Amino acid sequence: MPTQYYLFLSIALFCIGVMGVLMRRNAIIILMCIELMLNAVNLLLVTFSKMYNDPSAQIFVFFIMVVAAAEVSVGLSIIVLMYRKIHSVDINILNRLKN
Numbered sequence: 001m002p003t004q005y006y007l008f009l010s011i012a013l014f015c016i017g018v019m020g021v022l023m024r025r026n027a028i029i030i031l032m033c034i035e036l037m038l039n040a041v042n043l044l045l046v047t048f049s050k051m052y053n054d055p056s057a058q059i060f061v062f063f064i065m066v067v068a069a070a071e072v073s074v075g076l077s078i079i080v081l082m083y084r085k086i087h088s089v090d091i092n093i094l095n096r097l098k099n
Contacts, residue, residue: 006047013040027082027089031075038068 013036020033042061049057079089086093 003047003051006043010040010044010047013037013043025091027075027079027091030091031072031079034071035068038064038071 017033017035017037017040020036021030024030024033042064045057045061045064049055082094083089
């Protein structure tokens, strides 16, 4: 399969993730869109690694997966605490937490 297909898929996934982060107000959906963007970067790194026959980019993929797992665990714990406090996961309601 040509590498252009993987590049276009990665760009499309990243753009969908960016649009989701910018347009949505639900914190869980925003975290999912950030994960989508990280997976698009992973796909791009693996594509370039295969294209240039250099496995060092695949090592970065593992580091990105570790960062993504840490981001999900911290993000979901913050969302659970936010839901316990204000009974909503809407990002616009976070101004209530200042008081």
